[in-house]
Amino acid sequence: MYKIVDIFYSLQSEDTYVGVPSIFVRFYGCNLGCYFCDDEKHRGNFDVLTQEELLEKLKNFTCKQVVITGGEPTIYNLNELIGFLQDEGYYVCVESNGYELGNVKKADWITYSPKNWDEIESEGFSEYKFIVATVSEVDKILALQSDKPIYIQPENHFDSANIVNVKYCIDFVKAHPHLKLSVQLHKYLGVE
Ligand code: SF4
Known part of the structure; x- marks a missing residue:
C-alpha cells in the first residue's frame, strides 16, 4: 500500500528529461524540513493505494514515463512497485534527497538532490541536482x-522564478562549464 498525495500529468521541467511528458506520482511525507519547501504539496491529504490501483490511475494518461517524487519517496521501499510498473512498460524516474537510495535502486533514472552538502553520496543514482541561492556554499x-551530470537549479519562489538566484546560477554555470543549468521550466510556462 502506498501513500499518494497527488497524481498528475505534465512536462518534466527539470534536469536531463526536461520537456518530456511525464506522469508525476507524489508520495506523502519527507524526512527533512527545508525552509524553501512547499510543504503543502507533500504533507496534505493522501490516498492509500495498492500498486494495482495506482496502475489503473496511470492508465488514464497517454504516457509511459513516470516520475516518482515527494516529499521524499525513499522513506518507503519502492522497489517492488517500480518493478511492477516497469513490467507494465513504464520508464520509472525518481527524485530523491538521498535519504535511502537503496529503496529505489530498481528505477531507470534517479535524480539525487542532496540537502546536506557535507555528506554527498557518489553512487546509487543517475544525476545530481543542487538547489542554489546566492548564499550557497558552492565550493562544495x-x-x-564525478562523471554524472551535475545540475544547478536556482532556489526559486514557490510559484515563480527568483531572478536574482537565476542570474547567479547562470553566471556560476558559465564560469564552470562542467555544470548544467536546470530552470524549473514549469514556473515559466505556467504548467503544473
Ligand atoms: S527534501 Fe525536498 S521535499 Fe523534503 S523538505 Fe526538503 S525540499 Fe521539501
Missing part, C-alpha cells in the same frame, strides 16, 4: 569529482 559543489 566544485569539489565534486
Whole structure:
C-alpha cells in the first residue's frame, strides 16, 4: 500500500528529461524540513493505494514515463512497485534527497538532490541536482569529482522564478562549464 498525495500529468521541467511528458506520482511525507519547501504539496491529504490501483490511475494518461517524487519517496521501499510498473512498460524516474537510495535502486533514472552538502553520496543514482541561492556554499559543489551530470537549479519562489538566484546560477554555470543549468521550466510556462 502506498501513500499518494497527488497524481498528475505534465512536462518534466527539470534536469536531463526536461520537456518530456511525464506522469508525476507524489508520495506523502519527507524526512527533512527545508525552509524553501512547499510543504503543502507533500504533507496534505493522501490516498492509500495498492500498486494495482495506482496502475489503473496511470492508465488514464497517454504516457509511459513516470516520475516518482515527494516529499521524499525513499522513506518507503519502492522497489517492488517500480518493478511492477516497469513490467507494465513504464520508464520509472525518481527524485530523491538521498535519504535511502537503496529503496529505489530498481528505477531507470534517479535524480539525487542532496540537502546536506557535507555528506554527498557518489553512487546509487543517475544525476545530481543542487538547489542554489546566492548564499550557497558552492565550493562544495566544485569539489565534486564525478562523471554524472551535475545540475544547478536556482532556489526559486514557490510559484515563480527568483531572478536574482537565476542570474547567479547562470553566471556560476558559465564560469564552470562542467555544470548544467536546470530552470524549473514549469514556473515559466505556467504548467503544473
Ligand atoms: S527534501 Fe525536498 S521535499 Fe523534503 S523538505 Fe526538503 S525540499 Fe521539501
